[in-house]
Amino acid sequence: MSLALNSHDMSDSSSSSGASSLFAFDLASDTEQPEAYVSGGFLPVDVGDLLGPQADSSLRYRVLGKLGHGAYSTVWLARDNVAKTMVAVKTLRASESTNSRELTLLQRLRNSSPDSSAVVQILNAFTAQSPNGIHQILVTELVIPLRELLEMIRLALLSFTNAVLYTEADLHPNNIGAHLRNLDNLTEKEFWKQSGSPSVVPMISMDSERDPGSFPANLTRGIQLGRILERVEPASLQREIQIRIIDLGCGRIAEDTACPRWHTPLPYVAPELAFPMLVENNRDAFWVGDVLGPLRYRVLAKLGHGSYSTVWLARDTTRQTMVAVKAIRASNSVNSREVAILQRLRSSGSEHSPVIELLDDFTALSPNGLHQMLVTELVVPLSDLLGRIRLAVGAVNASNIARQLLEGVAFIHDRGIVHGDLHPGNIGARLCDLDSFSDKNFWYNFGTPNIVPVVSLDSTRDRASTPAYLTADVPLLGIMQQTMPQVLHREPQVRILDLGCARFAEEASCPRWHAPYSYAAPELLFGMIAQKTRDVIWDWRVDIWSMACTIWELLAAERLFTWNEKYIFRNIARLCDGAPAEWLPWIEAKEAAYTDAPWEKERKRLQNRGQKPAAVDATIALLRHMLKINPLDRPSAADLLYDPFLQTDPVQ
Numbered sequence: 001m002s003l004a005l006n007s008h009d010m011s012d013s014s015s016s017s018g019a020s021s022l023f024a025f026d027l028a029s030d031t032e033q034p035e036a037y038v039s040g041g042f043l044p045v046d047v048g049d050l051l052g053p054q055a056d057s058s059l060r061y062r063v064l065g066k067l068g069h070g071a072y073s074t075v076w077l078a079r080d081n082v083a084k085t086m087v088a089v090k091t092l093r094a095s096e097s098t099n100s101r102e103l104t105l106l107q108r109l110r111n112s113s114p115d116s117s118a119v120v121q122i123l124n125a126f127t128a129q130s131p132n133g134i135h136q137i138l139v140t141e142l143v144i145p146l147r148e149l150l151e152m153i154r155l156a157l158l159s160f161t162n163a164v165l166y167t168e169a170d171l172h173p174n175n176i177g178a179h180l181r182n183l184d185n186l187t188e189k190e191f192w193k194q195s196g197s198p199s200v201v202p203m204i205s206m207d208s209e210r211d212p213g214s215f216p217a218n219l220t221r222g223i224q225l226g227r228i229l230e231r232v233e234p235a236s237l238q239r240e241i242q243i244r245i246i247d248l249g250c251g252r253i254a255e256d257t258a259c260p261r262w263h264t265p266l267p268y269v270a271p272e273l274a275f276p277m278l279v280e281n282n283r284d285a286f287w288v289g290d291v292l293g294p295l296r297y298r299v300l301a302k303l304g305h306g307s308y309s310t311v312w313l314a315r316d317t318t319r320q321t322m323v324a325v326k327a328i329r330a331s332n333s334v335n336s337r338e339v340a341i342l343q344r345l346r347s348s349g350s351e352h353s354p355v356i357e358l359l360d361d362f363t364a365l366s367p368n369g370l371h372q373m374l375v376t377e378l379v380v381p382l383s384d385l386l387g388r389i390r391l392a393v394g395a396v397n398a399s400n401i402a403r404q405l406l407e408g409v410a411f412i413h414d415r416g417i418v419h420g421d422l423h424p425g426n427i428g429a430r431l432c433d434l435d436s437f438s439d440k441n442f443w444y445n446f447g448t449p450n451i452v453p454v455v456s457l458d459s460t461r462d463r464a465s466t467p468a469y470l471t472a473d474v475p476l477l478g479i480m481q482q483t484m485p486q487v488l489h490r491e492p493q494v495r496i497l498d499l500g501c502a503r504f505a506e507e508a509s510c511p512r513w514h515a516p517y518s519y520a521a522p523e524l525l526f527g528m529i530a531q532k533t534r535d536v537i538w539d540w541r542v543d544i545w546s547m548a549c550t551i552w553e554l555l556a557a558e559r560l561f562t563w564n565e566k567y568i569f570r571n572i573a574r575l576c577d578g579a580p581a582e583w584l585p586w587i588e589a590k591e592a593a594y595t596d597a598p599w600e601k602e603r604k605r606l607q608n609r610g611q612k613p614a615a616v617d618a619t620i621a622l623l624r625h626m627l628k629i630n631p632l633d634r635p636s637a638a639d640l641l642y643d644p645f646l647q648t649d650p651v652q
Helices: 102-112 150-159 188-195 225-232 234-238 271-277 338-346 382-393 398-414 439-446 476-483 485-489 522-530 541-556 568-575 581-586 597-608 613-626
Strands: 061-069 073-080 085-092 122-130 133-141 143-145 176-179 200-202 218-220 243-245 297-305 309-316 321-328 358-366 369-377 379-381 427-430 451-453 469-471 494-496
Touching: 061 085, 061 188, 102 122, 102 133, 200 451, 200 469, 218 451, 297 321, 297 439, 338 358, 338 369, 379 382, 379 476, 382 427, 382 476, 382 485, 382 541, 398 494, 398 541, 398 613, 439 476, 476 485, 522 541, 522 568, 522 581, 541 597, 541 613, 568 581, 568 597, 597 613
Parallel strands: none
Antiparallel strands: 061 073, 073 085, 085 133, 122 133, 143 176, 176 243, 200 218, 297 309, 309 321, 321 369, 358 369, 379 427, 427 494, 451 469
16 A cells, blocks of 8 residues: 555646646646546656656666646657667547658658758657557657747757648747757756756545555646756857757648648638637537555545655545544564554553554555554544644643543553553544545645655666655644634543553563653653663653653643753752762762752743733642652552542633
8 A cells, every 4th residue: 555645736727727627726826737648648657756768678868857738649768778868758638649641751851961960869769558548649849948048049040941741730939949959968967956846746636446556646737947948057148049949749740631620829820720729619528536555545645754654635435534644664563562452452441542543454565565454443643733822722621631641641550561662652532524525625734735745866776666746744633623623612621642652551672762751751761861771761751751741741742851851850950859870980979969940940941921820830730749769769640530630610
């Protein structure tokens, strides 16, 4: 299963004019219509692809960027890896490839006048097969549109000659270019550095049953070669231009008795051709689709990522609900215990689990290996939600949030699980409001994702081993606040999530800890700093320390301990009753003692966020009870549920 998104939006003219009701995102006005990627339509091409005759053992043309498109073709800048030159690769629609005479015309012109440079030179031709059919591919010398060289247009028109007996039948400024060889010395890496990241729009069809191989991962805007050339070799713009007539796809041999339909743009058409066009304008509408295995979970957007996984928003097409799909790195999937841990927690019989609910799991094979896939209920980051609640309502029920968090920790500890990686990023709030959104409504409200195409500098690398693009996390709560503001007026249902670093309490061996340093218990930090190892023994008590740091950050919106190896022991000692004797080699004696000053500072911080003095005192008392340097002095989560703080309303 690939979690990269595929999509589109289409109508059958040479450029798109916005989203139709069939597709997810509004598309740029300067790309081809996605409806052209159907049977008989365009060849799907993405930046970084390799093209060439199928008989070749290695495909020779590496796609670097898009030059343009028309009603019947797309044109791409490519590097010829054999000749080491830059070329243009024109891919024809499959429906046009069978009867196309462009190759015949270009070959006749080349053979009849080998020394003529009036027409773009054909370098190679071959066919390529896609789900849309067989496509004629033409490789020509590289030219730049004269529209990009406006100051030279007059010279270009004066240089135009027509010395060969053929009829172009589609002459207009876009079909006149200037020969360009000054980019041949650029490597792929140097070219992409100069051109920058291509501007693309992901293609996501509203029809999930369409073959994703029938369309590219992205619609790509054309690059501006003139500006690149101006940066790379500005002197070349001062030389005399070598004019080329291009795009003979609508040309015909003069002696042909049959006269094909004309295709000249209306501003350039002769009047004897224009009138019939006004009463004949039939166009076909096409449907496109997108399939993501295993045919049940359709990926809509990216929720986030970590060191070992990516997490995606998806629609369960069986239950018609929104879910989260977590894809684990192949290297971590073999030994991952997250599924086993979540299954143990699910089988405990609790109807209201404070831990994220596992709905399904399966494996997916990619060129990178076998990936463990987890499908869970949908949650949003609790810290983000609380920040928006404060802005909308004025305060949060801190004691209720803390109670739910401690209930969650007590729940997993009671079932023999140690989380080992508790921090605000792994605390969420259940979200079911999106279930009523259709795919179309979701994409309409959330807009086009921010993406960057993934193109390897190694042309031999398997393209399937990387997604077509990297996508930014979708701002889920920001959009929901605008479209469904009621979510900010309900009590959050807290969920503990991401048990990828968790362990079974009964395990004899203790895995290496992975908690972020600002939330790691002092026994873990001391082992790392003083003993230079992260292979230390740890148990449920590390969760109590991490949860104290997490509760503080959720209430104060700042970390309790900011990581700094030089000062971390001093900062902990000042808040936690002084430093133990074994810390003294790493901390000055005058800094090792406890004082009330740091807590007084934190007390004012909580009061400034709307809590009354009694609630602030109860909060600090709870945290000091949890933040014991000696792990044996820390209370269990079950005992903490009886703390007076949990009976205090923070705004009363």
